[in-house]
Amino acid sequence: MxxxxxxxxxxxxxxxxxxxxxxxxxxxxxxxxxxxxxxxxxxxxxxxxxxxxxxxxxxxxxxxxxxxxxxxxxxxxxxxxxxxxxxxxxxxxxxxxxxxxxxxxxxxxxxxxxxxxxxxxxxxxxxxxxxxxxxxxxxxxxxxxxxxxxxxxxxxxxxxxxxxxxxxxxxxxxxxxxxxVLPEEGNVTLPEKPWATNGHAGEVRNIANSxxxxxxxxxxxxxxxxxxxxxxxxxHSRHETYGLEDAEIVVTAYGATARVAKAAVRDARAKGIKAGLLRPVTLWPFPKKAFEDAAKSAKAFLCVEMSMGQMVDDVRLAVQCKRPVEFYGRTGGIIPTPAEVLAEIEKLAGGAE
Amino acid sequence: MSVKDTNVFERGSDVADRENAERDLPVTVRRDVNTVLAGFGGQGILFMGKVIAYAGLLDGREVSWLPSYGPEMRGGTANCSVCISDAQIGCPLVTAPDALIVMNQPSFEKFVPTVKPGGVIVVESSIITAKVECNNVAVHYVPATTLAEQHGLKGLANIILMGKLLAAAGFCSVETMTETIKKIVPARKAHLIPKNIEAIELGMKA
Amino acid sequence: MAIVFQKPKSLTDVPLHYCPGCTHGIIHRLVAEAVDGLDMQAKTVGVAPVGCAVFAYNYFNCDMVEAPHGRAPAVATGVKRVCPQNLVFTYQGDGDLAAIGTAEIVHAASRGENITVIFVNNAIYGMTGGQMAPTSLPNQVTQTSPYGRDVKTAGYPIRVCEMLSTLTGTAYAERVSVDNVPNIRKTAKAIRKAFEIQKAGLGFSIVEVLSTCPTNWGLSPVESLDWLRDNMTPYYPLGVYKDTTNEGGAA
CATH class of the missing domain: 3.40.50.970 (Thiamin diphosphate (ThDP)-binding fold, Pyr/PP domains)
Incomplete structure (x- = not known):
């Protein structure tokens, strides 16, 4: 390796x-x-x-x-x-x-x-x-x-x-x-591309056109x-979960924000709150099934983003509005902190009683 | 509490496994350190951060190094966040450091109040005259630029300060740090390795 | 029986959609003849523009890529960097090349990109129905300059060959016309030369062809040829603007 x-x-x-x-x-x-x-x-x-x-x-x-x-x-x-x-x-x-x-x-x-x-x-x-x-x-x-x-x-x-x-x-x-850890350097076999416009004549010529x-x-x-x-x-939809089995509060976030969210979920767990993380790894295709499944046992979702809330609608659609989906985000270049996210989780946990 | 990682992303699972394996280590062996390093551009702030992160790498730990980036190329303020941990780094941006090195007054004003209770602050006291007015942190005043000049280590003030942080926060062993310096100093500057090691030793004793 | 005249191999059998009297058909044929003449049909990749020649990929019997409006030189750059041994050409009109695609053409030329550009200048937007082009002449009446192009508000027509010949990367720039048989012959030679320059790896080559648009000029095909001669050639003089073949290509 x-x-x-x-x-x-x-x-x-x-x-x-x-x-x-x-x-x-x-x-x-x-x-x-x-x-x-x-x-x-x-x-x-x-x-x-x-x-x-x-x-x-x-x-x-x-x-x-x-x-x-x-x-x-x-x-x-x-x-x-x-x-x-x-x-x-x-x-x-x-x-x-x-x-x-x-x-x-x-x-x-x-x-x-x-x-x-x-x-x-x-x-x-x-x-x-x-x-x-x-x-x-x-x-x-x-x-x-x-x-x-x-x-x-x-x-x-x-x-x-x-x-x-x-x-x-x-x-x-x-x-x-x-x-x-980088993948080994070596000869990569690229797939054949018989459709490529790299020089053909007559019957077999290729056209790239829209x-x-x-x-x-x-x-x-x-x-x-x-x-x-x-x-x-x-x-090909991909996602990652953390502590989702018994989670009542499902925090969802993608990319770098998911790391902040995961830290907050850990902190929440340490405080006895049953929180979990569902991280979409592909945004298109959106891992709808994972959200559907999580909605079966979760009480509420919290969507955390570095925006004013752009993924949150996809989450609502994926859980078919069966559970409340709340949003917390920072924007303009500000990274949310684990403490901020934890506070939101605590709010939801309190409200979920 | 049972928290299980179910990672459906092919290669990502390696990371999760490693993380879980390392979480079983006795926590007393190694400390997690979240560090902020700050000063002027040109003081070697980002390099100092790289040295700390590289030391963590050599110890086989999880590390992250996040620089501030801005429109100014020279002379502006520079800072970076470095995290060393045995678990995956949550947020690589350190907002509440447990270790801080400050090399100019604006950074002193900005970052000193963010340090966690029980944290360590190393102040470049040949540049900063202010004193930390807070008694729940350990503060070390090191006149690094002056020391560097006195010991023929001009340009290594940052490394002297890092030596002090190493002694105070113990983010790695002295052996690891020596090894790090040997690996991180580029080949064309190999003659500077002994000077760097000297600077670290000087800082540790300061 | 000896064949004395036939369709170039590098043209398909698809009937051209161009209006009666339009000179695109002549220019297509000349490009195809030049490809055949160099025996490059199997190694040629053409890039079609947006504009009247948007269907060029149906007519040229070689691999073709259809580019977004104005971007043909960038698309051709991508093709050429992957296939440096291929003959790569763009076929662009005046709106495509001299308005929306100005940045792409200038920088392809300045890089000395080893491609050939066939630039068809008829001083009007044809496909969209006769609007003012960057090459429309002063006082020329179009749908969007109904009182004639007023240079005080609409500025002046761009002389593309003159502009591009100032760039070091340009190896060859010639303006030709297809208004009569001698000029059509000169056009054939210019296109052939541009392709040869590309084959020799000498750098960027452009052939600007003055062309007619009877439909949008509101003239008969014959009147259009006269209009081209009387109005376009004085503003856009024919000739070679740059030729670095003797110096071994673009510096």
């Missing part, structure tokens, strides 16, 4: 991508994701890869589109305002049935917002990562190690279903260093895509 090393989240994501066989990176500088691009700029030229700093996020995502169409395992990374600019390209990539990995190291918004950690792009990532009827895979790792572990599987699922995948992290996960002028044809294609989405929802 590889050694445990101390790495910054952004750099670990980049190295994990390299080890997953990614040799093409197109990006544009933005805080707090810049170390990822800088790492790629150093690493990729040494291994015959391509790092290109584009003129804008818009150009970068379209370079990703071109490289993906040509059959490459390709990625880009940015932070919230930059992701907004990429949404056009993400929609075209989804509409052209192309795989790609997009990393969002979220910061506060709206507008230029701030540069401190945030989870205020949940709606964008899970509901409208671009115009049109579409979904992208959204992963929300909660540690540097899990970010590393997510990269290869995000690439693989994106390839399998020919759709964009996003790792939705935040400034805290991107900037922090933690011990991490334009369908006949309404019926577009409907048929979108419906076929949604059948694949249904399969993904069935097979």
């Amino acid at each position: 590889s050694q445990r090393v101390l790495m910054k989240g952004n750099e670990a994501l980049a190295e994990a991508a390299v080890r997953a066989g990614c040799r093409h990176f197109f990006g544009y500088p933005i805080t707090p994701q810049t170390e990822l691009a800088a790492y790629m700029a150093k690493r990729l030229p040494k291994i015959g890869g391509c790092f290109l700093q584009a003129e804008s996020e818009i150009a970068a995502i379209n370079m990703v589109l071109g490289a993906s169409a040509a059959g490459a395992r390709v990625m880009t990374s940015s932070s919230s305002p930059g992701i907004s600019l990429k949404t056009e390209g993400i929609s075209y990539i989804a509409g052209s049935d192309l795989p790609a990995l997009i990393i969002n190291i979220q910061r506060g918004g709206p507008g230029l917002g701030g540069i401190q950690p945030s989870q205020a792009d949940y709606w964008q990532a899970t509901k409208a990562p671009g115009h049109g009827d579409l979904h992208i895979l959204v992963f929300a790792p909660n540690s540097v190690q899990e970010m590393v572990d997510t990269v290869a599987s995000a690439f693989a699922l994106a390839d399998e279903y020919r759709m964009p995948a996003m790792i939705l992290a935040d400034g805290m996960l991107g900037q922090m260093m933690e011990p991490v 334009l369908y002028i006949e309404a019926a044809e577009l409907e048929r294609l979108v419906k076929a895509r949604f059948e694949r989405y249904a399969e993904i929802e069935e097979k």
